[in-house]
Each structure stands twice: as C-alpha cells, then as structure tokens.
Amino acid sequence: MKIPKTPWTMLYKVKKATFPEVRFYLDEWRRKAINIPNSELRAQAVTSLKEKAFHCDGGAVYGLLAGNERQKVIQFIVAYQTISDYLDNLCDRSTSLKEEDFRALHQSMFHALTPGAKPENYYHLRADQDDGGYLASLVLTCQEILQQLPGFPNCQDALHQLAGYYCDLQVFKHVEKSKRVELLKNWHEQHKHELPPMTWYEFSACAGSTLGIFCLIAYASRSELTKKEFDVLKNGYFPWVQGLHILLDYFIDQEEDRIGGDLNFIFYYDNEEQMVERFKFIKEKAEESIRTLPDWRFHQLINKGLIAIYLADKKVQQDKGLRKTAKRFIRFGGLPTAFFYFNSWMYRETV
Template sequence: MRLPATEFGLAKLVFKDIFPIVHRELDYWEERANSIPNEELRIQAKASIAHKTFHCEGGSILALIAGEKKNQVIRFIVAYQTISDYLDNLCDRSTSLDPDDFSLLHESMKHALDPQAKLKNYYELREDQNDGGYLADLVRTCQEVLQALPHYKEIQPFLFELCGYYCDLQIHKHVIWEERVHRLQAWFQTNRNRLPEGMAWYEFSACAGSTLGIFCLVSYAARSSFRGCLAKDVRDAYFPYVQGLHIMLDYFIDQEEDRIGNDLNFCFYYESEKKMIDRLCFFLEQANLDVEKIPDSQFHQMVNKGLVGIYLADEKVAKQKDVKTHVRKLLNQGGFRSYFFYSICKIYYAMSKKSKANRVKNNP
C-alpha cells in the first residue's frame, strides 16, 4: 500500500482521483434531497450539501488509505458526513431545543455504524416528518459499506466510542443557550480521566466534534492486510488531538459569523487570542507526534499540516481582521506543507466559486 509521499503527489491524487468521486456521490444525494416532500427538511438537506461540500472533500482524502477500495470508502464518508451536516443544520435551526429530539435524530449516526441496527423514525419528536426516506437511505448506504469491510469487527468498538462523543456533543451544544455551557462542562468532568492533562472543557468538546477518526478507522479496515490490534492505535492517534485540531480550525475561521449569530464557538472561551493560537499550534504539534505511532505516519502528518492550509485558505479568513493577523503564525507552525495547501486551496476555492456562479447564471 503506497500512499503519496509528497504534497505534490497528494494534491494530484486528491484533485484527480478523490474529488471527482466525492462530487459524483454528492450529486446523487443532492438529487435525493431535492425530492424530499417536507419543505423544511428539504431546505436543510439541500443547504447542508450546498454549503458544506468541503467537509466531504476533506474527509475523503483519508480514503486513499483504503487503496483499491477507496471508491467504496468514499461512498461511506460522503454518506456519513452528509448525515452529520444535515443533522447539524436541523439542530441549529430547530425551534424545539429539545435534547430528546436531538438524541433521537443522532441515533441515525449510531445506526449508520452498525450494519445490524434496525432503523426507526428519527423525526418522531419533531413536527417536520416526511423526508421521503432520505435519512434512512443515507444510513443504509453506510451500513452496506461497513458490512463489506474485511475488518469491521475490529474497529467497531472504536467507531461506537467516537460516535458517542460526537452525538453527546451535538445534544449538549444545541439545547437552550442558558444550559449549554453547564451541560458541556459537566460532560467534560465525566470524561476528564480519559483525557490529557491540561485540556479544557471547550477543547474536549472540539475533539469530540470531528468525524476524522471514524473515517480513518474505516479506511484502514478496508485493507485486507489490516491487523485488528492496530485499531486502538489508530483511535489513539486521531483522538483527541487530530480531531481537536480539525474542529478548532473550523471554529477559528467561523468566529465572526458565530458572533453575529450568537452561536456557541469554542474559540471564545480562551483567556486571550495569544493563548488560543498557542494552543492551536500545540494541537498541531501533538497531532503530528501521535500519528507517528501508526502506519503511514508521514501521510497522516501531511494531512494534519494540510488541514491548517485548507482552513486558513477559506475566504472567511480574509474578511476577519482579528483572525487574519494570526494566519502567518499558524502557517509557520505547519511549515512548507501548510503553505503549499494554503496556496493550492486559495486557487481551488476561487475556481469553485466562479464555476458555481456560472452554473447559477446559466440555470437561473
């Protein structure tokens, strides 16, 4: 199993072999979303695909680990990430703020990781109901891919663990505003003995909010040569620091829009901007150390440094003076590889924006 050893090789494979498959899968789910009977569910499903495509693109880079099985793994990653983004939209835009509703919705993410799980009506506790089978089809797609994995049983406990963290986070952070921080802090205390010393509650929340560990485990489990004893090593390599780096970068570039929307943002809880940037740099450093303990460590380090460039290249950054001032320090921490992916993604985002504008112009 030979993975790209250079950023140039990785970029070539990503744009040539990964993104076209991702977009083909997303086109299918977008078509399914367009046919959802309920207006609110249809709006949120379409919005999650239209505005969060890069989540599926970024996550699918890990499918390279699966080698010849990468197409099937991308199918899983796109479906699972689409569930995540869709439910996040439903919870963000919810008028009920009901933790039981959020919990039931997110049972779909747990069922998607268990080929033996029986599906249910995940919308039972909310007014909007009829999605034309959209969510159920996403879940079944994930189940089908996992059912065919050579080493699914070895990774199953760790998939369930990481999914449990993710679902708990989504419930706690979407309840009424006055309860969110208290619930997240209490949840952190129940998990504190499993975490590195010095990690704050808002950092743990960020670590819980990523799907990268799940994608990495699934990609390895697609290999016929994968040894089950490595499953825990992969979990430990990605949780907490790789996942935390991923989500803290996401919150870092969303600060302005979260202030405007009065949304919870974990970057707001640092005592100073300097502390926030120092911790982001530490997360990157620790993430690179952790992945040294698993196969293909250079590939994983390249992905970690690429994450920095990918997020900082987002057009949101240029519009935020406070955020923009810290870009150079973060890119310096990632070195040449972060700068490389920063430059490549700047071009890619600009081309994608132009292409989207042309499609809208030609199809009013």
C-alpha cells in the same frame, strides 16, 4: 495506487482520484434531497449539501488509503458526512431545543455504523417528519458498505466510541443556550480520567470531528487489523488531531458566531496569545500522536493540510485580525502547510 507522502502528490491524487467520485455521490444525494416531501427537511438537506460539500471533499482524502476499495470508502464517507452535515443544519435551525429530540436524530449516526440495525423514525419528537426515506437511505448505504469491509468487525467498538463523543457534543451544544456550557462542563468532568489535561471547550472540540471515523473505515477496507491496532489508529486521531481540526473550524467562524450569538469554543480562551499558544501545543501533540500510526507521513500531510485549507477560507482572508493570526499559524505549520495554503486555488476551483 501508492499512498501519497509528499504535498504535491497528495494534491494531484486528491484532485484526480477523490474529487470526481465525491461529486458523483453528492449528486446522487442531491437528487434524493430535492424530492423530500416536507419543505423544511428538504430545505435543510439541500442547503447542507450545497454549503458543506467541502467536508466531504476533505474526508474523502482517506480514500487514498484504501487501495482497490477506494470507491467504497469514499461512498461511505460521503454518506456518513452527509448525515452529519444534515443533522447539524436541523439542530442549528431547530424549532425544538430538547435533548431527547437531538438524541433521536443522532441515533441515525449509530445505526449507520451498525449493520443490521433497522432505521426508525428519527424525527418522531419533532413536527417535521416526512423526508421520503432520505435519512434512512443514508443510514442503509453506510451499513451496506461496512458489511463489505474485512476489518470492520474489529473496529466497530472504536467507531462507536468516536461516534458517541460526536453525538453527545451535538446534543449538548444545541440545547437551550442557558444550559449548554454547564452540560459541556459536566460532560468533560465525566471523561477527564480518560483524557490528557485539557479544558472542557478543548475536549468538546476534540469530540466534534469525524476524521477518526474516516481513518478507521479506510484501514478496515485494506486488511484484517486487530482490535489493538485499530485502537492505535483511534488514539492517533483522538484527541489531538480531531481537536486541531475543529478548533480551526471555530477559529474561522468567530465573527458569524459572535453576530449570531452562537457557541464558539475560541471565545473561552483568555486572550489571543493564550489561544495561539494552545493551538501550537495541540498541533505539536497531534504530530506526536500521528508518528505512532502506519503511513504516518500521509497522516502528517492531512494534519498540515487542514491548517492550510481552513486558513485559506474567505472568512479569514476578509478579516484583517483573523488574517494576521492565520499567518502565525501558517508559520508553525511549516513548509508543507505553506505549500497547501498557496495552492488552495486548486481546491476552490473544484467546489
């Protein structure tokens, strides 16, 4: 299968070649989730699969890079994203606010990227524990697939670095509200020397995406790339592409986060004009970094499609203020973004 380079071929192949496989694997995990013995863990697992399936749909686009290994890559992406979404639900609705508890849960995401690491009781610091082996099954599925990918040994370090950023963010943003911002600011301070100039909340957004991991996995399936080549791929996605992805996610969640009193990185911009200008800057930096990558036209389509999919969300369409700002984002996304935006019905009818 040729790698798509135009918006229309991308949309066609996503619908025909990735969505059906995503549905197949999600159905498998749903069957396991509904049999989780503990009622709280069962509820969060089932809810995450129901409400966040579109994350797997988006991630599975990277299967189009994997040629004959597309099915394996999509299976990994669905399993790994399901871990991420499940843990996010557990932390968001947690009775525990302890950093140690959140770290224990997220150890599963490192184990999933480490074939041979034995799954453990990731719930040992919380009351609800019996998931009937659900989380361990997700971890082992990821490990089994990674062992079959020829390029995996050379990208494992890069995968662990991106997972480290992700897991740190999940821990710091879910502890007691009074501690979150200080922890995130200190965390940013520790990593400033590794980063281009950006605020603590923009760095936090850059850390919160799994897209870089999925990109690396897709290329690990194709051939034996060198560690240096995998680092180029990682740097093509982190920080700017991942930052744009998560800032868009927070952009559409503003109203519900305001009502719920939840942390939202958009709230830390001084005003809407500053926010729009930074979005434009981050989008331009993302496009620059994408140009360094193999198959860069494919990655550019993903970047432009991200803008469209988030801005077509019903949360934006039902909010007059967000809708007005979204139109500005679509304009600086260009024609491909407008194409994806106006064809978003194709995505919505499949979920």
